[in-house]
Amino acid sequence: MVMFWVRDKSLKRELEPTIRELKFVLKRIRSSPLSIVGIVLILFFLVIAILAPVLAPPPEGWRDPYMIPRDGFSVTPRPPSPKHPFGTAEGQYDIYYGCIWGTRTAFRVGVIVIGCTVLIGIFIGSISGYYGGKIDEIFMRLTDVIYAFPGIVLVMVLVVILGPSLESVM
Secondary structure, X not given: OOOOOOOOHHHHHHHHHHHHHHHHHHHHHHHOHHHHHHHHHHHHHHHHHHOXXXXXXXXXXXOOOOOOOEOOOOOOOOOOOOOOOOOEOOOOEEHHHHHHHXXXXXXXXXXXXXXXXXXXXXXXXXXXXXXXXXXXXXXXXXXXXXXXXXXXXXXXXXXXXXXXXXXXXX
């Protein structure tokens, strides 16, 4: 049964298979404890990323909130304290602040990577599906070559080619 306020019966009939598939997927997700744990973890980190300015406000007059503030210049890390709940790293960088604001960077990188992957996949898949034959075969062999390299080696090669910065990786 479709629970929408749809007056047009033909639209209702067209939506029923989609709604049935959606219910099936949601049932599978609910029956898998690992799926639920994964969704809860993603939502937890998403809330941390959204609430970063509240959970770890940048110091007054701080221009770039992504720069981790220092509490001195000592080489020796400090243990956790009320001022620094996770302690400080070498150089007196606040670990808690870095973790909280780092979630924003991680989500930004993740969304950009997923977006680029989807766009490239749609583009290459469209070309491969439209032309087929030799073009499809070339794309498949190129994919095989990329899969043949271990991921870390491929990333190291890309960093050497593009440069060692976050912007070049994204």
